[in-house]
Amino acid sequence: xxxxxxxxxxxxxxxxxxxxxxxxxxxxxxxxxxxxxxxxxxxxxxxxxxxxxxxxxxxxxxxxxxxxxxxxxxxxxxxxxxxxxxxxxxxxxxxxxxxxxxxxxxxxxxxxxxxxxxxxxxxxxxxxxxxxxxxxxxxxxxxxxxxxxxxxxxxxxxxxxxxxxxxxxxxxxxxxxxxxx
Amino acid sequence: xxxxxxxxxxxxxxxxxxxxxxxxxxxxxxxxxxxxxxxxxxxxxxxxxxxxxxxxxxxxxxxxxxxxxxxxxxxxxxxxxxxxxxxxxxxxxxxxxxxxxxxxxxxxxxxxxxxxxxxxxxxxxxxxxxxxxxxxxxxxxxxxxxxxxxxxxxxxxxxxxxxxxxxxxxxxxxxxxxxxx
DNA sequence: TGCAAATAGTTTGATCTCCTACGATCCCCC
DNA sequence: GGGGGATCGTAGGAGATCAAACTATTTGCA
Numbered sequence: 001x002x003x004x005x006x007x008x009x010x011x012x013x014x015x016x017x018x019x020x021x022x023x024x025x026x027x028x029x030x031x032x033x034x035x036x037x038x039x040x041x042x043x044x045x046x047x048x049x050x051x052x053x054x055x056x057x058x059x060x061x062x063x064x065x066x067x068x069x070x071x072x073x074x075x076x077x078x079x080x081x082x083x084x085x086x087x088x089x090x091x092x093x094x095x096x097x098x099x100x101x102x103x104x105x106x107x108x109x110x111x112x113x114x115x116x117x118x119x120x121x122x123x124x125x126x127x128x129x130x131x132x133x134x135x136x137x138x139x140x141x142x143x144x145x146x147x148x149x150x151x152x153x154x155x156x157x158x159x160x161x162x163x164x165x166x167x168x169x170x171x172x173x174x175x176x177x178x179x180x181x
Numbered sequence: 182x183x184x185x186x187x188x189x190x191x192x193x194x195x196x197x198x199x200x201x202x203x204x205x206x207x208x209x210x211x212x213x214x215x216x217x218x219x220x221x222x223x224x225x226x227x228x229x230x231x232x233x234x235x236x237x238x239x240x241x242x243x244x245x246x247x248x249x250x251x252x253x254x255x256x257x258x259x260x261x262x263x264x265x266x267x268x269x270x271x272x273x274x275x276x277x278x279x280x281x282x283x284x285x286x287x288x289x290x291x292x293x294x295x296x297x298x299x300x301x302x303x304x305x306x307x308x309x310x311x312x313x314x315x316x317x318x319x320x321x322x323x324x325x326x327x328x329x330x331x332x333x334x335x336x337x338x339x340x341x342x343x344x345x346x347x348x349x350x351x352x353x354x355x356x357x358x359x360x361x362x
Numbered sequence: 363t364g365c366a367a368a369t370a371g372t373t374t375g376a377t378c379t380c381c382t383a384c385g386a387t388c389c390c391c392c
Numbered sequence: 393g394g395g396g397g398a399t400c401g402t403a404g405g406a407g408a409t410c411a412a413a414c415t416a417t418t419t420g421c422a
Contacts, residue, residue, distance in 0.1 A: 123387075
């Protein structure tokens, strides 16, 4: 997947003289150098949600990168482990990826011997996905990275806020998924 | 910037009653909307953070889609508006996108007459970015969509939790940026 | 002053993702 | 039984993103 290599918001442009006054000082961005003015984005949930997710993703990628498996693979392995025999379409729905996106990924995991794709007896159009022992082992390795990663997130979120934060994320997913206003 | 039309976030948000050991019922995980067991992911911050961000992105894209400009364009316009004269590299750092990603996007915005790229007098390698009147107008239109979008997010988050939620996101961005552990 | 290193922006290549189209298969209902 | 329509997995096209390589320019240091 995407790779880290940070380049976080921060840094200034050589010039950037604010012009017509808007928000007060509203700069931000930690660490030194000249901060940019984020304007409206400064207080926008969506923008910060995106930055946080990308930072989390990059951090996990750094952590699990050496295992040769990426964040997306981890989610797939977990779901297959917990729902042996499921179809590719069901897996895609669970992890939020189109079935056509999974085709090459699953083919590669199969090639590497981490999972099996058996034609489902009940429905010969679909495959029944299951992890091989090697797949279970890979999952275990990734699980250790995932645990460390989430522990890092927990530290940043703060133990007492964790439940509320997670609940808020769930509400966003549930609320934005269907409706639209 | 952001991604393209990445429309469907796809449900997910399982629930899967904990239920003890195993014996996964795995009945009709396939065709049926039967919820899958998310296992470890069920309680993982990173996974839900990703789902929430994708849902938010998709919702904003739906909202502003008709304007012909995408979420990423909005962020770029806001930053340029608030920091006229900044360089492409500085813009990329602010919105979390590589400079090479911005090249075609900015070229298109320029072609559409929304911004100007003037060679910087002080450093002729870089461009000084500024919005044209048309760019300001486009920004105003997108701002309305953004406001509605964030209002929707606010409703889901809950007014009393908003500040804490935003603060948590900021801590994640700041903490994961440099942190390695 | 002069040249090496650093930096801005572009180009190219590799991923990842979605959507649409398509063949194979299943399912409902006449 | 037999079809029409829905669904599964795959293939191909389009867009977004990053990293590395490359050019032009600036800066640092001897």
